[in-house]
Amino acid sequence: MxxxxxxxxxxxxxxxxxxxxxxxxxxxxxxxxxxxxxxxxxxxxxxxxxxxxxxxxxxxxxxxxxxxxxxxxxxxGYMPQHDLLLPWRRIIDNIMIAGEVQKGLTITKEKARSWLERVGLLEYENALPKQLSGGMRQRAAFLRALLTGKGxxxxxxxxxxxxxxxxxxxxxxxxxxxxxxxxxxxxxxxxxxxxxxxxxxxxxxxxxxxxxxxxxxxxxxxxxxxxxxxxxxxxxxxxxxxxxxxxx
Incomplete structure (x- = not known):
């Protein structure tokens, strides 16, 4: 594009x-x-x-x-300087949020888990953001932007x-x-x-x-x-x- x-x-x-x-x-x-x-x-x-x-x-x-x-x-897709992960949501729920707010976009749990595995975060799928290091949080925030499907x-x-x-x-x-x-x-x-x-x-x-x-x-x-x-x-x-x- x-x-x-x-x-x-x-x-x-x-x-x-x-x-x-x-x-x-x-x-x-x-x-x-x-x-x-x-x-x-x-x-x-x-x-x-x-x-x-x-x-x-x-x-x-x-x-x-x-x-x-x-x-x-x-x-x-937009990723600001601060990750803005929702502190009360698990990591997998954070990266799937685009599917909840973006009309016509469906993000399955299988797709989310596949991406988490590719970036080394699968074992943290049920963790809260506060339980992750800064680098891990940024990976999760990038995945959230990536999964919007924007080019x-x-x-x-x-x-x-x-x-x-x-x-x-x-x-x-x-x-x-x-x-x-x-x-x-x-x-x-x-x-x-x-x-x-x-x-x-x-x-x-x-x-x-x-x-x-x-x-x-x-x-x-x-x-x-x-x-x-x-x-x-x-x-x-x-x-x-x-x-x-x-x-x-």
Whole structure:
């Protein structure tokens, strides 16, 4: 599914009743099966873009389409930074929730258990979220987004709260799932190494509302060894310089 953001602008009124421009004339295309990361300083509109794509927010100008059709609420899968698992529901019930609220979607317990097994969580199907580690909770939250059946997944800093070792494990795990399913992922991160390791392209949002794209020309499948490669380190340094220039 091709996601097209064309000439999109968005602003909001602050506490002083003044207009705060977040996005202005934004253009971005994400092709079927791409893994695209968005980076940039806080306040450059990354999370706002995801909320506009989900339909939670409405642009004041421009269009957002998927395969030529205007987006509506529920057209994409969305995973925010915090897992938002319902604390009183078992893990299997949490990941099946889309079938309860999404019209025309049926998620059988067999399908849910099959996915839990594939991601190493089957033995925790009857556990409550508080009984799982941070990495396990994020896997469950990703499965919940995945089981919506949407071809486009929006992930807002899903590994930001994890320790370094767990984060690296989750990065490799997510890439393996993505490569198997050929889904389209738009991913927000503040971790430049993570952006380079995961992505086909990186979109840098600047405080002046401009956008710059950087192609990641690293072989796939990506392995942990690539994270120590000269090519990855050079790309990371390139991004660091670009962001430092934005801050000057």
């Amino acid at each position: 091709t996601l097209l953001i064309k000439d999109v602008s968005y602003s909001f009124m602050n506490e002083d009743k003044q207009k705060n421009q977040v996005l202005s004339g934004l253009n971005l295309t994400v092709e079927q099966g791409e893994f695209v990361s968005m980076i940039g300083r806080s306040g450059t509109g990354k999370s706002t873009i995801l909320k506009l794509i989900t339909g939670l927010l409405k642009p004041e100008a421009g269009t957002i389409t998927i395969h030529g059709k205007s987006i509506t609420l529920g057209d994409v 486009i997944l929006l992930l807002d800093e899903p590994f930001g709260a994890l320790d370094a070792l767990t984060k690296k494990e989750m990065q490799t795990w997510l890439l393996s799932i993505w490569q198997e399913l050929d889904q389209t992922i738009l991913f927000i991160t503040h971790d430049l190494e993570e952006a380079v390791f995961m992505s086909d392209r990186i979109v840098l949002l600047s405080p002046d509302r401009s956008l710059e794209e950087v192609v990641v020309d690293l072989p796939r499948p990506r392995t942990q060894e690539i994270q120590r490669s000269t090519e990855l380190l050079m790309l990371r340094q390139k991004l660091e310089k670009k962001i430092a220039h934005d801050n000057s």
